[in-house]
Amino acid sequence: MKIFAHISWLFATIVIAISLTIMIITFYMLPRPYSRKFSAWLIRTAIFFRIEVEGKEDSDAQMFLLNHQSDLDIVVLETITKRDIAWVAKKELFEIPFFGLALKLPQDIAVERESKTSLIKLLKDAKHVLKTNRAIAMFPEGTRSTKDVMLPFKSGAKIVADANKLRVQPVVLMQSGKYYNTKKFYYKPGRIKAIFLESFIADKSDENWLSDLRIKMQKVYNDELANNPSSR
Known part of the structure; x- marks a missing residue:
């Protein structure tokens, strides 16, 4: 069984690499954001994982905040919304050969951790994206969580949202890391559930809204695990 999971992981990883290559080649051939959407749909279709959506996307949302467990998380959001997404990712990812190009071409936003100058650039880039x-x-945890407990949310999401008074919509992704794990070289086809929560306008006068949001998202995650066996 483990051998099959490792073979499946290799196949899924090859599919992802091919899909990114297609995205890069077709980026200037297709209107935005079709090259990225096509790439995401190719991954979703070719490696046979399904997505169940609960709740409704707010078409006026300006920022999506998602919990992060797997590289498939990007594919999930890209295939359940028609919006042109600007992903915020750590600067190191932009510097990886080939993969970094898949982030640079769509002009995603690079952020350097623990850097005050990077925060200024983040705000500037975010304003340009919104225009x-x-x-x-954004993944406010900053990195993948390996368990069913979300990591503390980084302040960057709040700073950007507060500065621009953004309409924020949280999205809870259920156990995507159970299906695709790059550290264990493991993949199995399955169903990933995405839960859209109610959107809200960021209010900088509320100093705790981001930490309160983490508690709310964690509760939704826990309730889904407790009440829906297929999400375990």
Whole structure:
């Protein structure tokens, strides 16, 4: 069984690499954001994982905040919304050969951890993205969580949202790391559930809204695990 999971992981990883290559090749051939959407749909279709959506996307949302467990998380959001997404990712990812190009071409937002100058650049890049009617997507945990407990949310999401008074929509992804794990070289086809929560306008006068949001998202995650066996 483990051998099959490792073979499946290799196949899924090859599919992801091919899909990114297609995205890069077709980026200037297709209107935005079709090259990225096509790449995401190719991954979703070719490796046979399904997505169940609960709740409704707010078409006016300017920022999506998602919990992060797997590289498939990006594919999930890209295939359940038609919006042109600007992903916020750590600067190191932009510097990886080939993969970094898949982030640079769509002009995603690079952020350097523990850097005050990077924070200024983040705010500037976010403002530019919003002017082009793109939506910002962030993983406020900053990295993948390996268990069913979300990591503390980083302040960057709050700073960007507060500065621009953004309409924020949280999205809870259920156990995507159970299906695709790059550290264990493991993949199995399955169903990933995405839960859209109610959107809200960021209010900088509320100092705790981001930490309160983590508690709310964790509760939704826990309730889904407790009440829906297929999400375990």
